[in-house]
Amino acid sequence: MRHSALPAMALAVLATAVHSNAVNAQLGGAPGATFNGRARQLEVEVPRLAAAIRVDGRLDEAAWGQASVLTGFSQYSPVDGLPADDSTEVLVMYAARAIYFGIRAYERHGAPIASLSDRDRLGGDDRVQLILDTFHDRRRALTFAVNPFGIQSDGTYTEGGASDTSPDFQFDSSGRITSYGYEVEIRIPFKSIRYQQTRVQQWGVNVIRTVQHSGHEQTWTPVERGKPSFLAQSGTLVDLTDLERGLVLDLNPVMTARATGEPDAQRPERWRYARGTPEFGGNLRWGVTANLTLNATINPDFSQVESDVGQVLFDPRAALSFPEKRPFFLEGNEHFQSPNALIYTRRIAAPQAAAKFTGRIGTLNAGVLSAVDQQNADGEAPLYNIVRFRQDLGEHSNVGMLYTDRVEGDSYNRVLGADTRLLLGGTYIFSGQVAGSFTRGANSVSGLRPLFDLAVGRPGRDWGFNLVAEGVHDEFVAGSGFISRAGIAHLNFTPRRTFFPQNSIIESISFSPILDGTWVWDRFTRGTVPDDIKLNSRTNAALRGGWNATLFTWLESFRYPADLYARYYREAGAGSGTVQDTVQYVGTERLPNAGTMVAISTPQFRRFSGSAQILAGQDINFDEWSSAWILFATIDADWRPSEKLRLNARYVQQKFNRKSDGSLVRLRMIPRIKVEYQLARPIFLRFVGQYDATLVDALRDDGRTDDPVLLRNADGGFDRATARRQDGFRADWLFSYQPNPGTVFFAGYGSSMDSDEFLRPSELIRTSDGFFLKISYLFRTWAGTRVR
Numbered sequence: 001m002r003h004s005a006l007p008a009m010a011l012a013v014l015a016t017a018v019h020s021n022a023v024n025a026q027l028g029g030a031p032g033a034t035f036n037g038r039a040r041q042l043e044v045e046v047p048r049l050a051a052a053i054r055v056d057g058r059l060d061e062a063a064w065g066q067a068s069v070l071t072g073f074s075q076y077s078p079v080d081g082l083p084a085d086d087s088t089e090v091l092v093m094y095a096a097r098a099i100y101f102g103i104r105a106y107e108r109h110g111a112p113i114a115s116l117s118d119r120d121r122l123g124g125d126d127r128v129q130l131i132l133d134t135f136h137d138r139r140r141a142l143t144f145a146v147n148p149f150g151i152q153s154d155g156t157y158t159e160g161g162a163s164d165t166s167p168d169f170q171f172d173s174s175g176r177i178t179s180y181g182y183e184v185e186i187r188i189p190f191k192s193i194r195y196q197q198t199r200v201q202q203w204g205v206n207v208i209r210t211v212q213h214s215g216h217e218q219t220w221t222p223v224e225r226g227k228p229s230f231l232a233q234s235g236t237l238v239d240l241t242d243l244e245r246g247l248v249l250d251l252n253p254v255m256t257a258r259a260t261g262e263p264d265a266q267r268p269e270r271w272r273y274a275r276g277t278p279e280f281g282g283n284l285r286w287g288v289t290a291n292l293t294l295n296a297t298i299n300p301d302f303s304q305v306e307s308d309v310g311q312v313l314f315d316p317r318a319a320l321s322f323p324e325k326r327p328f329f330l331e332g333n334e335h336f337q338s339p340n341a342l343i344y345t346r347r348i349a350a351p352q353a354a355a356k357f358t359g360r361i362g363t364l365n366a367g368v369l370s371a372v373d374q375q376n377a378d379g380e381a382p383l384y385n386i387v388r389f390r391q392d393l394g395e396h397s398n399v400g401m402l403y404t405d406r407v408e409g410d411s412y413n414r415v416l417g418a419d420t421r422l423l424l425g426g427t428y429i430f431s432g433q434v435a436g437s438f439t440r441g442a443n444s445v446s447g448l449r450p451l452f453d454l455a456v457g458r459p460g461r462d463w464g465f466n467l468v469a470e471g472v473h474d475e476f477v478a479g480s481g482f483i484s485r486a487g488i489a490h491l492n493f494t495p496r497r498t499f500f501p502q503n504s505i506i507e508s509i510s511f512s513p514i515l516d517g518t519w520v521w522d523r524f525t526r527g528t529v530p531d532d533i534k535l536n537s538r539t540n541a542a543l544r545g546g547w548n549a550t551l552f553t554w555l556e557s558f559r560y561p562a563d564l565y566a567r568y569y570r571e572a573g574a575g576s577g578t579v580q581d582t583v584q585y586v587g588t589e590r591l592p593n594a595g596t597m598v599a600i601s602t603p604q605f606r607r608f609s610g611s612a613q614i615l616a617g618q619d620i621n622f623d624e625w626s627s628a629w630i631l632f633a634t635i636d637a638d639w640r641p642s643e644k645l646r647l648n649a650r651y652v653q654q655k656f657n658r659k660s661d662g663s664l665v666r667l668r669m670i671p672r673i674k675v676e677y678q679l680a681r682p683i684f685l686r687f688v689g690q691y692d693a694t695l696v697d698a699l700r701d702d703g704r705t706d707d708p709v710l711l712r713n714a715d716g717g718f719d720r721a722t723a724r725r726q727d728g729f730r731a732d733w734l735f736s737y738q739p740n741p742g743t744v745f746f747a748g749y750g751s752s753m754d755s756d757e758f759l760r761p762s763e764l765i766r767t768s769d770g771f772f773l774k775i776s777y778l779f780r781t782w783a784g785t786r787v788r
Contacts, residue, residue: 572707
């Protein structure tokens with residue numbers, strides 16, 4: 001047997017040599033090497049592929065045998081600096097028109113967790129995310145994530161900001177579950193991304209693997225959480241040469257049609273529909289160079305194929321914002337990011353036309369946007385002009401400016417601002433923004449009205465802190481932005497201490513006391529004590545197996561905000577049977593609050609995950625400005641009975657009981673369910689149902705005179721604040737076919753039902769509904785040119 005093995009071995013060696021020669025010929029170079037992240041082998045030489053390969057989720061083509069291999073992963077979260085429990089290999093090579101990645105993810109604990117799903121919905125799946133810093137500036141990067149089936153999620157990451165999954169890039173991916181775990185192939189065309197305008201490129205690179213069975217995140221480079229920059233700890237793909245991006249000219253025509261229904265005003269039992277003519281629009285994307293892009297749109301659709309998730313306000317003095325969803329505004333939106341959301345494109349409600357220019361010139365990042373919105377009731381079409389620049393300084397710092405201009409007839413709002421992010425001493429981060437608004441309305445003109453936001457922080461591993469001072473003048477207006485609450489100044493100091501217990505069920509635990517003060521603007525300028533004073537604390541614990549728990553406590557004191565109750569009066573003497581007077585409402589000067597919040601989230605089990613958050617204690621009853629016992633709850637549950645079916649249930653409750661006598665003053669309940677069925681990778685069906693029930697008691701001067709509350713109306717009269725009951729239900733159905741971003745077919749139906757009862761579904765009456773259809777197709781051009 002030993003002798004008979006020799007010829008076989010010789011044949012195997014000969015076959016390997018022949019195979020290797022063939023591969024080398026295809027690659028046009030030497031075999032790729034292995035680069036171990038934990039050994040600090042972070043300068044990656046990438047083999048160049050002479051011919052394209054097929055992306056089918058199988059790493060069995062000859063070329064993959066000579067690709068460079070990234071291995072030696074480290075744990076990043078919840079504890080950094082440890083070797084990864086799971087083995088991962090990332091293969092990389094490139095051709096003239098695309099870069100290729102192959103992933104072998106080994107899973108010794110059983111089959112990975114994955115499902116067929118729509119794009120960007122990988123939160124509960126095992127996944128691998130590529131981070132490509134194509135300008136090699138260690139400040140911004142593109143992200144490409146895939147689950148074991150090759151389902152995609154992509155976006156951008158900005159240092160000092162956050163990950164944004166709203167942008168969509170054109171790339172190919174395919175994956176499969178194997179006996180050892182899973183493997184995925186990825187092809188990213190150069191024409192889908194932006195990069196340097198040079199012949200020879202250096203790209204920053206890192207890889208994050210999320211492992212659901214343990215709740216761990218693992219990185220190829222040994223990233224330290226205590227360092228101020230994540231991207232600065234990336235590796236490098238060196239000497240990428242002669243990349244062919246081609247002519248980037250994408251045309252995306254869009255057709256939308258809708259029909260809206262409502263009861264007939266003359267005969268409510270009948271239903272009538274308004275069928276509008278189909279609307280046509282389109283988007284154009286032109287890659288002027290490898291790093292500059294021009295986008296234009298005519299009559300863009302809102303792309304709101306799902307109603308916004310119901311939210312509740314903890315403080316009625318603040319406003320809620322909702323995310324942007326329109327493709328035109330999402331393209332290159334990282335160039336318009338700004339502290340304090342001074343650029344918020346959902347202000348442009350229904351533009352007739354818009355154009356923008358985004359990209360990078362040397363070390364300058366630029367974004368310019370102009371849009372003409374739909375006409376208002378006076379026949380005026382608001383015109384928006386937005387300019388955003390950000391200049392890199394040194395290795396990790398930058399300085400920026402922005403200008404926004406909204407003109408509507410003779411009225412205008414203009415905002416000019418400057419901001420910076422500076423790395424100080426290699427450890428501390430200073431960030432700041434100052435801005436001023438200039439506004440002319442129909443009957444008034446306001447000069448410079450300021451906004452400031454200054455912060456310094458230390459992001460250390462074991463300890464750190466954040467100190468923030470910010471303020472917004474009460475007449476500051478951001479006509480092209482979003483200010484949650486104007487007319488206040490705010491100071492916050494949050495130190496943090498983190499522990500990493502050894503051989504414990506707790507992997508990491510951090511404690512943060514929070515000192516917080518908020519002033520009304522004029523009191524702040526007069527140097528008074530804060531209106532709202534808070535001494536809070538937050539404790540976060542990451543437990544073995546992927547469990548997470550949070551304990552939050554609050555001890556607060558709020559001052560009476562008289563402006564919030566300008567319409568409030570009390571009906572003095574109403575209890576005696578004779579109204580003696582109508583008196584301006586005056587609340588208690590200051591109210592104390594105290595309570596706690598507990599939150600827990602489960603690991604991502606194979607079929608289930610969930611989270612719950614409960615708040616309880618004494619807080620403000622803003623309906624009457626009195627103390628109340630509160631019980632707030634948010635519960636989320638995800639169930640995946642199969643790889644194609646996903647169900648999400650969410651319940652939100654907000655309850656106030658008067659502290660004076662325990663009676664209920666307000667109760668709001670929002671149950672929501674979403675069901676998605678993925679027929680195939682590009683096709684899915686979705687149903688979303690959301691119930692919203694609100695009960696408000698008749699208001700009174702609680703804890704003081706107990707007189708009934710009167711609300712002054714527009715004509716100067718008074719109405720009693722009587723009890724209110726309201727039910728609402730919204731249902732949305734959607735059929736989606738989306739083989740790639742830009743090419744879609746959506747068909748949907750939505751219906752709204754309302755009633756003046758509380759938690760009586762049988763009393764709901766349909767008040768409106770609608771059908772909609774959207775069809776778009778992405779036309780892409782190709783003409784090969786090299787970046788030199």
